[in-house]
Amino acid sequence: MNDDQRPPLSGLRVIEFGYGVAAPTCCRNLAHFGAEVIKVESARRPDSLRQSGSGWLPLDVDWKLWRDTGLLFQFTSSQKRSLGLEIDRPAGRQALERLVAVTDVLAMNMSIEAVEHLGLTYADMKAINPRLIWINMPSFGSADGPYRGFRTWGRNIAAMSGLSRLVGWPDREPVGMSVNIPDYLAGLWATIGIVSALAQREQTGEGCELDLSQFQAALACLGPVLMDAQLGGDGLGTLGNRTPGRAPQGVYPTRDDDRWVAVSVVDDPMWRALCGVRGLESLAPDPRFATAADRVANADALDDVIAGWTATRTRQDAAAALQAAGVAASPVYDNWDVLSDPQLQDRRQFRLVPHPRFGQELVYGQAIALSDTPAIIERAAPAFGQDTRDVLGRVAGLDDAAVDAAVADGTAHDLAYPDVHLERPFLHWVKTVVPLDWPKATAVDPAAILFDQLKQWHAGATAEADRDGAGQEEVAP
Amino acid sequence: MTFAPYRGLRVVDLSDDLLAMAGSVLSGFGAEVILVEPPGGGPAREVAPMADRPDGGTGGAGGEAEDGLGGDLGDGPGDGPGGGMVSAHFLSTAAGKRSVTAAVDRPEGAALVRGLIERSDVLLCSADDDSLDRCGLGLAELMAANPRLIVASLTPFGRTGPLSRWRGSDLVAWAASGALTPIGDPDRRPLAPGGSMAAAAGSLNVVAGTLLAVAARAITGRGQVVDVSLQEAVLGITGESGPTFTLEDLTGVGARRVGRRRGAASGMFPTTDGWVELLPFMPGQWDALAEWIKDDLGIEEATTDVFRGSVGVRVPYADLLDGWVEQLTSRYAKQDFLLEAQRRSIPCGAVNEPVDLLDDPQLAAVDAWSEADVPGVGPLKWPRLPLRFDHQVLGTGPVPAVGEANDEVWGDVVGVDVDERRRLAAAGCI
Numbered sequence: 001m002n003d004d005q006r007p008p009l010s011g012l013r014v015i016e017f018g019y020g021v022a023a024p025t026c027c028r029n030l031a032h033f034g035a036e037v038i039k040v041e042s043a044r045r046p047d048s049l050r051q052s053g054s055g056w057l058p059l060d061v062d063w064k065l066w067r068d069t070g071l072l073f074q075f076t077s078s079q080k081r082s083l084g085l086e087i088d089r090p091a092g093r094q095a096l097e098r099l100v101a102v103t104d105v106l107a108m109n110m111s112i113e114a115v116e117h118l119g120l121t122y123a124d125m126k127a128i129n130p131r132l133i134w135i136n137m138p139s140f141g142s143a144d145g146p147y148r149g150f151r152t153w154g155r156n157i158a159a160m161s162g163l164s165r166l167v168g169w170p171d172r173e174p175v176g177m178s179v180n181i182p183d184y185l186a187g188l189w190a191t192i193g194i195v196s197a198l199a200q201r202e203q204t205g206e207g208c209e210l211d212l213s214q215f216q217a218a219l220a221c222l223g224p225v226l227m228d229a230q231l232g233g234d235g236l237g238t239l240g241n242r243t244p245g246r247a248p249q250g251v252y253p254t255r256d257d258d259r260w261v262a263v264s265v266v267d268d269p270m271w272r273a274l275c276g277v278r279g280l281e282s283l284a285p286d287p288r289f290a291t292a293a294d295r296v297a298n299a300d301a302l303d304d305v306i307a308g309w310t311a312t313r314t315r316q317d318a319a320a321a322l323q324a325a326g327v328a329a330s331p332v333y334d335n336w337d338v339l340s341d342p343q344l345q346d347r348r349q350f351r352l353v354p355h356p357r358f359g360q361e362l363v364y365g366q367a368i369a370l371s372d373t374p375a376i377i378e379r380a381a382p383a384f385g386q387d388t389r390d391v392l393g394r395v396a397g398l399d400d401a402a403v404d405a406a407v408a409d410g411t412a413h414d415l416a417y418p419d420v421h422l423e424r425p426f427l428h429w430v431k432t433v434v435p436l437d438w439p440k441a442t443a444v445d446p447a448a449i450l451f452d453q454l455k456q457w458h459a460g461a462t463a464e465a466d467r468d469g470a471g472q473e474e475v476a477p
Numbered sequence: 478m479t480f481a482p483y484r485g486l487r488v489v490d491l492s493d494d495l496l497a498m499a500g501s502v503l504s505g506f507g508a509e510v511i512l513v514e515p516p517g518g519g520p521a522r523e524v525a526p527m528a529d530r531p532d533g534g535t536g537g538a539g540g541e542a543e544d545g546l547g548g549d550l551g552d553g554p555g556d557g558p559g560g561g562m563v564s565a566h567f568l569s570t571a572a573g574k575r576s577v578t579a580a581v582d583r584p585e586g587a588a589l590v591r592g593l594i595e596r597s598d599v600l601l602c603s604a605d606d607d608s609l610d611r612c613g614l615g616l617a618e619l620m621a622a623n624p625r626l627i628v629a630s631l632t633p634f635g636r637t638g639p640l641s642r643w644r645g646s647d648l649v650a651w652a653a654s655g656a657l658t659p660i661g662d663p664d665r666r667p668l669a670p671g672g673s674m675a676a677a678a679g680s681l682n683v684v685a686g687t688l689l690a691v692a693a694r695a696i697t698g699r700g701q702v703v704d705v706s707l708q709e710a711v712l713g714i715t716g717e718s719g720p721t722f723t724l725e726d727l728t729g730v731g732a733r734r735v736g737r738r739r740g741a742a743s744g745m746f747p748t749t750d751g752w753v754e755l756l757p758f759m760p761g762q763w764d765a766l767a768e769w770i771k772d773d774l775g776i777e778e779a780t781t782d783v784f785r786g787s788v789g790v791r792v793p794y795a796d797l798l799d800g801w802v803e804q805l806t807s808r809y810a811k812q813d814f815l816l817e818a819q820r821r822s823i824p825c826g827a828v829n830e831p832v833d834l835l836d837d838p839q840l841a842a843v844d845a846w847s848e849a850d851v852p853g854v855g856p857l858k859w860p861r862l863p864l865r866f867d868h869q870v871l872g873t874g875p876v877p878a879v880g881e882a883n884d885e886v887w888g889d890v891v892g893v894d895v896d897e898r899r900r901l902a903a904a905g906c907i
Binding site for chain 1: 635673699719725828860
């Protein structure tokens with residue numbers, strides 16, 4: 001590969017102790033842009049997203065297969081390597097220290113107590129490698145404050161940051177956030193922090209300690225709202241789908257039951273464009289809508305006119321007609337629409353990549369789109385321990401005998417049941433929705449293949465891991 | 478040592494309201510971010526939410542500020558929301574930027590901006606190619622003139638692909654990501670999250686992409702285009718409602734709008750002065766909540782084995798359990814409930830009103846705010862960056878007055894002498 005194609009983080013190595021979304025999505029971003037990301041995983045404290053498994057598996061399936069099937073794990077962890085290693089055992093600790101010595105970034109989202117308990121503090125790690133960039137991202141950061149150590153998930157952070165209070169209808173109780181947006185925002189901020197710390201290291205030669213507060217990561221995205229709160233402005237509270245100072249904006253009914261179209265008119269030129277749409281000619285001469293201020297004041301009446309127009313159309317037709325005129329609009333997509341969206345497909349937001357358990361796997365693309373050094377996504381999220389031997393040998397420098405011994409005594413874990421291959425049922429028909437380079441359709445009923453395989457390993461398998469005792473209370477999501 | 482790894486990185490900011498936050502973040506890492514506004518101040522100073530100016534100033538249309546900010550802080554020319562108002566959006570998203578003025582829609586103004594971009598590292602822009610070409614700021618020409626230039630773009634659907642010309646907004650991005658469908662009340666239409674989270678996620682993707690492009694440039698010697706799509710940015714922050722789940726779960730559960738109750742004993746519950754968000758997701762966390770229900774309400778049944786285990790176990794009893802939880806939360810103020818829940822190791826958050834955060838004890842203790850006395854507005858605070866580097870907090874500076882950096886940038890950086898600057902100002906180009 002010549003210099004022009006080399007990804008920006010090539011040659012860098014990252015160790016991840018990640019759980020849930022924040023640290024894992026951060027490290028996925030680093031992996032997509034060329035870093036070698038080694039996810040260090042304990043069989044006793046697996047990533048919470050390994051625990052969720054997949055709906056098509058029987059609930060009593062062997063844990064060692066279950067943990068490779070989580071769908072959100074595919075979202076957070078493509079292009080990484082998995083090292084199964086118990087770092088609280090002496091041999092595991094020794095292997096970890098060898099890795100840290102040759103690593104550029106150590107990233108985790110663990111509770112402060114867990115970091116101390118496992119001997120992963122910055123002081124511990126810096127003693128091994130002074131050039132290391134170390135980051136943890138507890139819910140409220142590591143600095144001394146009254147909420148330090150509080151236990152939260154992303155939704156709790158959404159509430160604390162003020163975000164949840166902004167979701168709802170003006171005439172009703174607030175609805176709050178049902179998606180864990182703060183986790184993802186924290187992952188983005190952490191990506192930014194690490195890349196900038198690497199830039200700093202280029203100048204100084206020294207590593208550093210980064211501390212990210214997930215609470216503040218959400219808060220930092222709400223600057224305008226917090227400023228408005230100080231000025232007593234109009235941007236507070238639940239506004240439904242409206243934005244202060246703007247009308248029309250909303251989600252409007254269409255011809256079909258529970259199908260909707262979103263429309264935003266963001267400025268005067270766009271308003272004039274809306275007035276030119278066939279069937280909406282009555283808007284332009286209407287004195288209730290003459291100025292931007294008039295439209296805000298008469299937003300309900302304006303919504304009625306637009307809803308009357310959208311209600312006779314499909315969501316696709318309405319959005320296409322509005323966009324053709326230059327008005328911001330989109331069908332309110334469901335997930336089928338998302339998968340079949342030509343724009344997302346053209347921009348490679350869904351891809352098929354190899355996976356040791358599934359053969360091939362459907363993974364997401366990358367929202368950070370670079371024209372000349374685009375994201376490299378050649379591997380699915382790893383099966384648990386699939387790279388253990390490679391990493392312990394090639395990176396940590398252990399010889400084969402040492403690796404064998406570590407695997408034999410449970411200090412390290414390599415890929416379980418390497419000969420068992422599973423097939424996600426949807427991979428056989430999703431090609432009709434997403435035109436990718438799919439494997440050739442099999443003539444055999446995929447369900448039959450799956451259950452044959454399940455029978456095979458069920459015969460010999462034992463459930464060694466305790467799914468419920470996974471110790472998740474020690475980690476920040 | 479001060480953490481400012483991008484000191485010396487010059488960024489020209491032609492962003493719209495959706496991308497405005499990106500330049501402010503870059504300034505927090507040391508970059509010199511130059512906001513280009515029309516003479517008299519740009520539309521960025523009129524972006525809602527707007528608030529009354531505390532000093533009652535009416536502002537004036539055009540002209541440089543006399544007192545540094547004067548009438549031009551929140552009141553540009555034109556027919557916007559009008560005099561006496563100030564944009565909370567601008568006060569937050571322009572923090573830390575410099576300001577220059579140039580009439581980009583006139584050839585001499587566009588030439589100035591081209592000269593600045595030729596001497597810069599990054600161009601933040603939101604306009605589509607047609608609009609840029611009309612101003613003589615076509616990206617291909619700019620990158621040919623300055624091969625090291627990084628173009629950092631945020632557009633509704635991205636700069637490539639069949640829908641690249643589609644217009645957008647925060648709401649439209651939520652709609653096009655699929656994530657809007659499951660948010661809201663079951664008996665009403667889908668509901669967008671407030672707070673412009675599409676814009677925030679898009680802007681953070683642009684910042685990350687810019688810093689990665691700077692790293693790539695150190696290898697290749699060349700700039701490139703960072704082409705972030707708002708649609709994809711929302712897709713990227715809503716993984717757990719993402720499309721692969723629909724592929725697996727043919728019943729469509731999870732794509733339903735469920736209001737403020739999310740599962741059993743989870744979601745938003747009322748207190749005496751607002752709401753709390755509870756999520757006792759792990760088995761032990763439910764056990765702790767059940768114990769609390771027993772302690773406070775005397776309901777012994779809460780701790781029975783019937784309800785113990787994973788979340789799914791409790792879903793059939795959601796109405797019963799939610800009733801108990803609501804009795805419990807209704808006895809407390811939200812902050813008191815938060816503290817007691819945390820004492821009992823139950824994941825919980827107080828549903829803060831934005832004004833609550835201004836006095837939040839955690840934020841005060843960890844020095845989470847940048848503060849300044851903004852002329853004509855008074856003392857204001859805004860969030861610092863959420864990262865500490867070697868225990869050092871990072872923040873952004875206050876907002877610039879219109880054109881405060883004109884002499885320095887057009888003179889020292891672009892090389893326009895003082896007579897020529899006077900002529901351009903008289904001609905309304907600066």
